[in-house]
Amino acid sequence: MTPSAFWQQVRWVFTKDLRVEVRGGVTLRMATPFAALALLLAPLATGTDTALLRRIGPGMLWLVVILFGMTVTLRSGAREPGPVRDLLTLSGLDPAAGFLGRSLASAVLLFGVTLVLTPLMIVLYAPEGRPGWGWLALLAVAGVMALGLLGSLVATLVTGLRERTALGPLLAIPLAVPVLLATARGTDSAISQQGSLSWLLLLVAMNLALVIVGVLLAGPMDETTR
Amino acid sequence: MAARAPGCFADRPLVSEAGMAGSWVLFGYLVAYGALAIYAGHQAYRLRRARRRLPPEI
Amino acid sequence: MNRRHVLIPAGALLAIVVGFLVWGGLTDNVVYYLTPSEAVDQRAGQEPGYRFRLGGLVEADWLRGTDDGVEFVVGDGAVSIDVVHTGAVPQLFRPGIGVVVEGAWEGDTFRSDTLLINHDEQYRAVDGEGTYQVPTAGP
């Protein structure tokens, strides 16, 4: 397959997944309000210590994005059900292209969740300092990309299992720890006007590793979900 | 910074008693080898059970 | 399998980024504790009551037990800070050992409520038959 044909397939899967989300809308209608609720409830658990809330704001935002976003990713990143899957297989879809397309679509959805939740976090937790918005945007993009790749990788592994709703997060969230560390700590240092280069590079490295592993193993993984 | 004076810490033993350290060591070894023994024992039990269930022709 | 157009650039980039992370010294801003020098340097930028961790060696010439803790001096060879610790004292606490204390500035002293021993990777036999020589550098 030529590179352009490969990327064309990636684009197809990507737009298909986003269209499904636009028409079905699980992410925006259910997961995002749920995550917002979690952000609202966390201060009740820690007690209304304003100084503490200022410090934990960015960390809470990303914790919520990972915990609730991961459930979305595990749903939308899963391989297509029955007829759609057969159709894609018949039309010669490269499994690796499917993997990348699904991951990108999940990442876009997660970015949407983050965009909605960030202003909410700033209003509720009032983190001190003026953030470097450039760093924040870069960290968010790299973070949701990694979560999207991780989500669709794990989603494929638990496809069709009865236990997938519990098993998916158990497998995905330990691997998402670097994302939590890098985004939360990186946001901290972006807010305190220090650079976040090393955190950003950590996320980039994680993304690249996931792309390589996913593309290499997409074939074997797909054959078990047929 | 406070004025420096040669200090002491006499009301409290600085170096732990050997017996204390020994009991921590014993605790650690017990946990480690105990976990290994429990796992090995569980494997032996499952092996025996599986053999019992194997039909006689094998 | 013809996915080299994805794998080769991704692999090359990964090697570069990992190399940068490991050998570029970029993990320096991921610190678990500040050394006394860093703590004094960064003090101006901190708001009052800012909690952080301070790590260094317990200096030998000032050490005093109090009713509910211990007072001692933590240094890194260049800067020394007086520490007033309230709370439990680990058994290995003694002059010359590495410690990490958690707390905040109070005047010129550091008031700590958590004291951890930061033992180094050196193992020296008590009977002195070993070949290992104590290095002169700090932790």
Added chain:
Amino acid sequence: MSPATRSSTCRRPDTMTRETATLHPRSRAITSTGVAALCLMATGLYMAATAPDEETQGEAARLLFVHVPSAITAYIALGAGLVTAVWYLIRRSPAADLVSAAAIEVGVLFTAITLLTGMIWGRFVWGVWWDWGDARMVSTAVLFFFYLGYLALRRSISDPRVRAVRCAVLGIVGFVQVPIVHYSVLWFRTLHQGPSIIRPDLANSTMDAAFVAPLGAALAAFIAILAYLVAVRVRLARLEAAVDRAASTSQPVGASVGPPSGLSV
């Protein structure tokens, strides 16, 4: 069981003989590995007990001879799981899948031992059972939970081929964490001490020779224990698979077969 039922288990004779060979109740190789492991263990324990006290930690330094070998053994086990997982994906040999799963299961056991002995040692030396700021402790715990997930995934798939492929993928992905755990003490300034022997400047070991020998003996013992446990685990997996096959092919269940073991696995 009547001859009629036996003939209804439509297995070919050649597979029968191979199974009979692998399922034989006693294997001399496994038994001798076990005996060797026990001897090495006794030697290691004796050397640990007779090692000199350490200057700062006193007796407590003896925890070195159980904590460090179990960590290294866990790395080796998970590494073996990785290699055999890759081998499975290339060759599709069911044996590689079984060995991979066995190695990872035993690796999880050794990771748990590492965490527990580390916590006990930390309580004595540092003064705390657990410390959130320490990269080594936290990353080891994350590794442990991930591989618990691996074992859970293994249990929830019943089709051997699907299970083998998916678990191989997971075993490969998860191993990425091992170098992160190992190098975390060098990359970050944390509470956990740096490496004493396998360090960037290999010539400058910071450990007295008096401790190196017992450490080596304990490591040899742990590796022998690892080999023994993995061998037993592989044999158990084979046996249980045979029981499952027998239970599914010789329905209705005869008196000697018992309930389907799928429930208890």
